[in-house]
Amino acid sequence: MGQGQGPGIVATPGLAECDLGAGALKRHRTGLWLLSVAVLSLSDTLPLVVLGFFGLGASQSGYQMGTQTIVLEFGDRDDMPMRIAAATTAEAITATLGPLVGGFVAEAIGLPWVFGATGVLLVAALVLLLGLVREPRAVVSTR
Numbered sequence: 233m234g235q236g237q238g239p240g241i242v243a244t245p246g247l248a249e250c251d252l253g254a255g256a257l258k259r260h261r262t263g264l265w266l267l268s269v270a271v272l273s274l275s276d277t278l279p280l281v282v283l284g285f286f287g288l289g290a291s292q293s294g295y296q297m298g299t300q301t302i303v304l305e306f307g308d309r310d311d312m313p314m315r316i317a318a319a320t321t322a323e324a325i326t327a328t329l330g331p332l333v334g335g336f337v338a339e340a341i342g343l344p345w346v347f348g349a350t351g352v353l354l355v356a357a358l359v360l361l362l363g364l365v366r367e368p369r370a371v372v373s374t375r
Contacts, residue, residue, distance in 0.1 A: 259361060261294035266354040273347040299323065 268287030275281050303319045304312060338346045 261291045262358045262361060265291035269350050
């Protein structure tokens with residue numbers, strides 16, 4: 233999407249994730265994450281483990297690129313610094329505590345339960361995403 237394309241759309245170079253839109257891209261990377269966890273949970277050969285980790289890396293890469301830009305698409309321009317600060321703070325807390333808590337949980341209950349819980353939580357996240365998150369560009373373009 234180039235700068236200034238479309239009526240009522242504020243397009244900043246580098247802001248658009250792709251032509252799919254932010255919501256569609258988020259659904260795709262969440263689906264890939266879920267599929268990768270399933271492959272890792274059920275794999276018993278090295279090629280499948282490598283494929284699972286490749287999928288996890290690709291979905292996490294999409295997540296990282298998407299979260300840095302999606303914050304800019306929600307809300308008014310006046311709120312942008314506060315949204316960026318809140319998103320970055322939440323991301324840092326999760327990135328710091330997540331592996332620590334995950335390690336303790338894996339040690340306490342075992343990896344099969346951790347992978348199972350991850351799958352259940354990812355399905356729940358995908359359902360919530362499909363049902364509750366609106367495409368911000370569709371809302372902006374109707375104004």
